[in-house]
Structures are given as C-alpha cells and as structure tokens.
Amino acid sequence: MKIPNHIKMGAHKINVSVSQGNIEGFGSYSDCYNLIKIESDVDYQESNTAQIFLREIIEAIKFKYALSIDQPNLIVLSEVLFQILVDNKLNFGKGFIFPESIKVGAHKIDVELVLPRNITGSGSYNNYYNLIRIEKDFDSQESNMAEVFLHEIIECVKLKYELSIDHPHLTVLSEILFQVFRDNKLNFGKCLV
Numbered sequence: 001m002k003i004p005n006h007i008k009m010g011a012h013k014i015n016v017s018v019s020q021g022n023i024e025g026f027g028s029y030s031d032c033y034n035l036i037k038i039e040s041d042v043d044y045q046e047s048n049t050a051q052i053f054l055r056e057i058i059e060a061i062k063f064k065y066a067l068s069i070d071q072p073n074l075i076v077l078s079e080v081l082f083q084i085l086v087d088n089k090l091n092f093g094k095g096f097i098f099p100e101s102i103k104v105g106a107h108k109i110d111v112e113l114v115l116p117r118n119i120t121g122s123g124s125y126n127n128y129y130n131l132i133r134i135e136k137d138f139d140s141q142e143s144n145m146a147e148v149f150l151h152e153i154i155e156c157v158k159l160k161y162e163l164s165i166d167h168p169h170l171t172v173l174s175e176i177l178f179q180v181f182r183d184n185k186l187n188f189g190k191c192l193v
C-alpha cells in the first residue's frame with residue numbers, strides 16, 4: 001500500500017514522513033508537530049513499513065484522545081490488527097462488505113448479521129464461540145455497522161491477547177480509527193505480504 005503524505009484525524013492534518021535513518025525504533029509520532037515519521041530504505045519490507053504506519057496512527061489517536069493504553073499493549077494491538085486487515089483484505093472504505101468469517105491469528109471468527117430483536121446493543125463478540133454478531137435492520141446505516149464491526153474486531157483482539165484497555169477507551173479508539181481509515185481511504189488489506 002502507498003503511504004500517504006498526510007492523513008486527516010478529526011479536524012487535524014497529520015503529516016507523514018517516510019525517510020531513512022532519522023528515527024529510533026522505526027517509527028515515531030510527535031503530537032506537537034502532528035507528525036508521523038516512518039523509517040524506510042530500499043531493503044525495508046513493505047509489511048514492516050505499513051505495520052509501523054498503523055502503529056503510529058494508533059499512537060496519534062492515543063495522544064489526541066488521551067487513551068490509556070500502554071506501549072506493550074499498543075504494539076500487540078497494532079500487530080494483530082494489521083494481520084487481520086491484511087489476511088482478510090478488509091477495506092473500511094464506503095460500502096463495506098461484511099465477510100462471513102475472518103482469520104484472527106490461527107482462529108476462524110464467524111461474522112453474523114442479526115435482527116435487533118436477536119441482540120442486545122449494536123454488536124457483540126463471544127470469545128467462546130469465536131463469533132462476532134452485528135445488528136442489522138432495513139434502515140441500519142452502513143457506516144454504523146462497519147464501525148461496530150471494527151469495534152468488535154478490537155474486542156476480539158483484546159480478549160484473545162488479554163490486552164488491558166477499558167471499554168470507553170476502546171470505543172473511542174474504534175470510532176477514530178474508523179474515521180481515519182474511511183476519510184483517508186486507507187486500505188491495509190492491499191498490503192503485499
């Protein structure tokens with residue numbers, strides 16, 4: 001995937017610079033300059049560059065919205081989320097197409113769209129049955145359903161990998177991540193891995 005030179009996050013423009021040898025740790029985010037820096041050179045692997053870009057997007061959301069998620073948890077979340085986006089070719093652009101199942105690590109997670117009377121709330125994840133369920137009615141809004149799906153994917157990663165992230169913070173993260181994916185037409189599913 002092509003890394004854009006800037007992205008829109010909320011009402012902010014976040015610049016993205018991809019260059020060689022200017023950072024420690026392969027990626028960084030500076031909240032005072034609204035700047036994501038990614039280390040790259042000719043030998044660098046596309047999967048690493050794209051994964052670090054996703055990690056720094058989550059890092060930027062963490063700073064802008066004061067999310068309580070520590071570095072080890074953020075690294076695991078961004079790595080697993082990257083695997084899910086790439087392996088399942090998920091593209092959260094307009095007109096999202098729901099898959100029947102997704103691969104999370106070595107697990108197959110089933111995805112069901114169900115009528116409101118069969119579910120409490122707009123979505124759920126059951127870690128025993130490896131099952132994501134999304135509320136769908138005739139007048140359900142596509143953007144709501146797609147965002148709920150991203151939310152339940154993060155719920156799945158949280159439970160499978162025992163990540164520590166409170167529900168209100170998870171809700172903010174999925175809403176903003178969805179905005180960033182959709183408004184900037186980011187398609188991590190197109191990464192060649």
Ligand SMILES: [Zn+2]
Nearest residue numbers: 151155167170
């Ligand atoms: Zn939830």
